[in-house]
Amino acid sequence: MRSYQKLRAAVPQLVLSQEEEEEEDENATTSTPAGRSKLAPWWVGSGLLITAVLLSTITVWVLRQVSRGWHGPAPPSQCYLVPESHRYDCYPERSVVVTQELCESRGCCFIETLPAVGGKRGVPWCFYPPNFPSYVVQSLNQTALGMTGLLVRREKAYYPKDIQVLRMDVEFQTNTRLRIKITDAAKPRYEVPLEVPRVMKRAENPIYSLEFSQDPFGVLLRRQGTGTVLLNTTVAPLIFADQFLQISTTLPSRFLYGLGEHRSTLLHSLDWNTLTLWARDVAPTESFNLYGAHPFYLLMEEGGDAHGVFLLNSNAMEVALQPAPGLTWRTIGGVLDFYIFLGPDPNMVIQQYQEVIGFPAMPPLWALGFHLCRWGYGSSNETWQTARAMRNFQIPQDAQWNDIDYMDGYRDFTFDPQKFASLPSLVEDLHKHGQHYVMILDPGISSTSPRGSYWPFDEGLRRGLFLNTTQGQPLIGQVWPGYTAFPDFSNTDTHQWWLENLQRFHTHVPFDGLWIDMNEPSNFMDGSEEGCPPGELDSPPYTPAVLGNSLSAKTVCASAKQNASVHYNLHNLYGLKEAEATASALIQIRGKRPFVISRSTFPSQGRYSGHWLGDNRSQWKDMYYSIPGMLSFSLFGIPLVGADICGFSGSTSEELCTRWMQLGAFYPFSRNHNTQNEKAQDPTAFSPLARTAMKDVLLTRYSLLPFLYTLFHRAHLQGETVTRPLFFEFPWDVATYGLDRQFLWGQSLLVTPVLEPGADSVLGYFPQGVWYDFYTGSSVNSSGEMLKLSAPLDHLNLHLREGSILPTQKPATTSKATRGNPLHLIVALSPRTTAWGDLFWDDGESLDTFERGNYSYLVFNATENIFTSNVLHASTEATYVTIDAVSFYGVQEPPSKVLLDGQEKPFSYLDNQVLTISGLGLRLSQGFSLQWL
Ligand SMILES: *[C@@H]1O[C@H](CO)[C@@H](O)[C@H](O)[C@H]1NC(C)=O
Ligand SMILES: *[C@@H]1O[C@H](CO)[C@@H](O)[C@H](O)[C@H]1NC(C)=O
Ligand SMILES: *[C@@H]1O[C@H](CO)[C@@H](O)[C@H](O)[C@H]1NC(C)=O
Ligand SMILES: *[C@@H]1O[C@H](CO)[C@@H](O)[C@H](O)[C@H]1NC(C)=O
Numbered sequence: 001m002r003s004y005q006k007l008r009a010a011v012p013q014l015v016l017s018q019e020e021e022e023e024e025d026e027n028a029t030t031s032t033p034a035g036r037s038k039l040a041p042w043w044v045g046s047g048l049l050i051t052a053v054l055l056s057t058i059t060v061w062v063l064r065q066v067s068r069g070w071h072g073p074a075p076p077s078q079c080y081l082v083p084e085s086h087r088y089d090c091y092p093e094r095s096v097v098v099t100q101e102l103c104e105s106r107g108c109c110f111i112e113t114l115p116a117v118g119g120k121r122g123v124p125w126c127f128y129p130p131n132f133p134s135y136v137v138q139s140l141n142q143t144a145l146g147m148t149g150l151l152v153r154r155e156k157a158y159y160p161k162d163i164q165v166l167r168m169d170v171e172f173q174t175n176t177r178l179r180i181k182i183t184d185a186a187k188p189r190y191e192v193p194l195e196v197p198r199v200m201k202r203a204e205n206p207i208y209s210l211e212f213s214q215d216p217f218g219v220l221l222r223r224q225g226t227g228t229v230l231l232n233t234t235v236a237p238l239i240f241a242d243q244f245l246q247i248s249t250t251l252p253s254r255f256l257y258g259l260g261e262h263r264s265t266l267l268h269s270l271d272w273n274t275l276t277l278w279a280r281d282v283a284p285t286e287s288f289n290l291y292g293a294h295p296f297y298l299l300m301e302e303g304g305d306a307h308g309v310f311l312l313n314s315n316a317m318e319v320a321l322q323p324a325p326g327l328t329w330r331t332i333g334g335v336l337d338f339y340i341f342l343g344p345d346p347n348m349v350i351q352q353y354q355e356v357i358g359f360p361a362m363p364p365l366w367a368l369g370f371h372l373c374r375w376g377y378g379s380s381n382e383t384w385q386t387a388r389a390m391r392n393f394q395i396p397q398d399a400q401w402n403d404i405d406y407m408d409g410y411r412d413f414t415f416d417p418q419k420f421a422s423l424p425s426l427v428e429d430l431h432k433h434g435q436h437y438v439m440i441l442d443p444g445i446s447s448t449s450p451r452g453s454y455w456p457f458d459e460g461l462r463r464g465l466f467l468n469t470t471q472g473q474p475l476i477g478q479v480w481p482g483y484t485a486f487p488d489f490s491n492t493d494t495h496q497w498w499l500e501n502l503q504r505f506h507t508h509v510p511f512d513g514l515w516i517d518m519n520e521p522s523n524f525m526d527g528s529e530e531g532c533p534p535g536e537l538d539s540p541p542y543t544p545a546v547l548g549n550s551l552s553a554k555t556v557c558a559s560a561k562q563n564a565s566v567h568y569n570l571h572n573l574y575g576l577k578e579a580e581a582t583a584s585a586l587i588q589i590r591g592k593r594p595f596v597i598s599r600s601t602f603p604s605q606g607r608y609s610g611h612w613l614g615d616n617r618s619q620w621k622d623m624y625y626s627i628p629g630m631l632s633f634s635l636f637g638i639p640l641v642g643a644d645i646c647g648f649s650g651s652t653s654e655e656l657c658t659r660w661m662q663l664g665a666f667y668p669f670s671r672n673h674n675t676q677n678e679k680a681q682d683p684t685a686f687s688p689l690a691r692t693a694m695k696d697v698l699l700t701r702y703s704l705l706p707f708l709y710t711l712f713h714r715a716h717l718q719g720e721t722v723t724r725p726l727f728f729e730f731p732w733d734v735a736t737y738g739l740d741r742q743f744l745w746g747q748s749l750l751v752t753p754v755l756e757p758g759a760d761s762v763l764g765y766f767p768q769g770v771w772y773d774f775y776t777g778s779s780v781n782s783s784g785e786m787l788k789l790s791a792p793l794d795h796l797n798l799h800l801r802e803g804s805i806l807p808t809q810k811p812a813t814t815s816k817a818t819r820g821n822p823l824h825l826i827v828a829l830s831p832r833t834t835a836w837g838d839l840f841w842d843d844g845e846s847l848d849t850f851e852r853g854n855y856s857y858l859v860f861n862a863t864e865n866i867f868t869s870n871v872l873h874a875s876t877e878a879t880y881v882t883i884d885a886v887s888f889y890g891v892q893e894p895p896s897k898v899l900l901d902g903q904e905k906p907f908s909y910l911d912n913q914v915l916t917i918s919g920l921g922l923r924l925s926q927g928f929s930l931q932w933l
């Protein structure tokens, strides 16, 4: 069973690890696993550790085979040595019942264990024995950026088109980031068309070290500071066949996050949990592959360090998690292209990830207002009535939306000439009120309208812009308008045609933003009107655990031809490429920052669009799941995210909808959306009590727009998260690792929503420190504990962390009106009386204001008893708005006087230690200081 190799001629400068030298003798004399000392892990005896960071010049390895290969089934004694949690699945196929015979035909161990409860796959019965043959490191040479190596497989694996020789490129890109890429050494394979940063110079002082196991090939990555092993891929063999690529690793802890898009708790279960990544149109359900694909995880190590791993691969894949703790990547195409980010804190990991995939776009300010939509507005007049009702009750609203109702026969770029005849006037009216209009757009283009009557199809066909079948004809599926063709957004000519369509429509209906739905792409048929042809793309040797058990389930055939490649490779990128085309079209049409919300997403999507969490239901549990959903998208670099407030399908209740409006007022993208044939659930549809609670919480959101906008600026500038889990700010506090019923805006604003029916209080965790009630300034000093907070139906708990300064503004019913109102700064002092905050301010909609310098940036600082507002960058915009008041939370003694730039000013001081100075009337562009004595 066991194979090992000895090094004959190692170059002298290579430093072998000590373990390896000690074990050389044992290697020579012991060739059976039974003879191996229990204390020495097989790693130690199995060959070579190549300490990569120590390589300084070109090294050549000459290998001599001493003994190799397994011969027949694994001996049970060896198999029983593998603890259950460490059994890496050798037979992941779900289409067959794995028998001992099948298992042993792969040379794997077969041991039956109790099936897992609930029909889940538990401990695999067929698993790899130690030292299962894999690739062998044949050479490893130094390069300018790292290393390049050849990996050779001497025995066939069991998937067709096994690739015999692989090339591995390692780049030490920065001190906290490395890339390991493994691909076919002989010929190019499909790679994700994503522009990644080019690195010119090898990192000088990496905080990681990398070693390789030579035979079988394995990677061992450590964090140098702590010695923590971040990756150890020797636990199972690397497999690299044309349509089956697999690599496994142990994990240093069970605190694993990311890997979207899925409906789950924020912290993933490692209890034999397989997550599938293949864009799919389905109402969010636990354990299904959903709309987007994000092959990225973040892991919290012991001691509070964090790292992240990104597999740049767009093929259908599975990530299998197991309690070892361990993880297996299993993809059916492309290459293994890993980026690893060493943080060391979780915020830095996410920033480092976004340095590779791109920082998110700066949204227009109005995108951060409240959005209202439903499916089933019967007409533009009915849509208009809702917007009017909102105005009558003075409930904030920035954008009115329409679902597919507006279209004529559900065809893109049309509107119903009867029911939506007044749509252009509605949009004009919204604009007059400082509001915006957004409508849905699906990728499927009706293919059955009479020739000459529907330009989008005729022209798309003429220019050859649709996905084709293997026969070279446009692939026809079915979506809302009936039979449809699917634009190939991997073709840049399609972007031009998409723009022209949008331009034509915009001359009739001057929309402001676009909601791109159904872009997995969704298809009401499986594959096409003709199904899919036989072949290895639609019927690959291995199909990951996708819903429907087929790649073409509710989408187009994997074999469909696109300009950049086959759909098999590009499927997960469909929403990304459509978003790119859409954002670019909006810029060209409106000349302002684009607003796009997309259902399907892929890494780097944040550069072009936000995301809503799809077709949820009006249930309490769905409201809860929106928090881990939203926070996961923060990790994916798509900060503009939210769920359908009050739930999309099913029927909401007044209580659920009120609670959900409170939570939803703190989604970065805040939209109430409803399905057709359900009763209205916009705020005006409820009793005065509920309506008022909804209005109040929206006004609170609007009062915080300057803060939220600044967080988006920081996200755009350097990849900070907008909403973030508590553990991002308190990584040393393990009690925060599983929290996903609360979240933060930035570093400091803690949101603790009620997620249960019938509650008038809520439990929330407060990490150590002083926290202030946002509304009153009353403080609580937590030792790191769960606190019970009063939460009547009209109250959302918001707390400010000590040491922060929040810019707020007197709210109005649109972001445009709010923008002109005076600001009120809230200073939450730490016990050492320090605090810090900032403000980014621009015109709210022009392109690239930061890049062009058309913005203002202010830093607020409180130290001891002095507060200063420092204008680090100014533009004229900042002269149109004033700072009217500053409140200090946590001023322990009433001051005798307050000085504004040395001049005495009246103030108020409350028993709960809140000092407020109002009536300041200072222009934002003018720095100032306040001192209390
Ligand atoms: C790597 O994994 C192997 C196989 O499970 C184990 O024997 C070895 O001790 C691990 N190495 C380290 C440094 O954790
Ligand atoms: C490493 O260098 C040796 C000797 O120059 C060469 O034969 C081998 O192909 C090189 N390997 C790679 C992966 O470049
Ligand atoms: C919409 O309202 C306008 C103005 O009140 C009216 O003229 C028109 O007939 C209405 N359209 C529909 C479809 O009800
Ligand atoms: C699809 O077919 C059309 C002709 O029908 C052709 O012009 C176009 O280039 C094809 N596209 C791809 C990606 O094969």
Ligand SMILES: *[C@@H]1O[C@H](CO)[C@@H](O)[C@H](O)[C@H]1NC(C)=O
Pocket (backbone or CB within 6 Å): 490, 491, 492, 493, 563, 564
């Ligand atoms: C089509 O794909 C090829 C190869 O990927 C690329 O070079 C070309 O620019 C693409 N054409 C368009 C119009 O997108």
Ligand SMILES: *[C@@H]1O[C@H](CO)[C@@H](O)[C@H](O)[C@H]1NC(C)=O
Pocket (backbone or CB within 6 Å): 836, 861, 862, 863, 866, 868
């Ligand atoms: C805050 O202001 C004080 C005094 O004005 C200054 O010494 C300190 O460096 C400032 N701190 C920051 C973080 O700007």
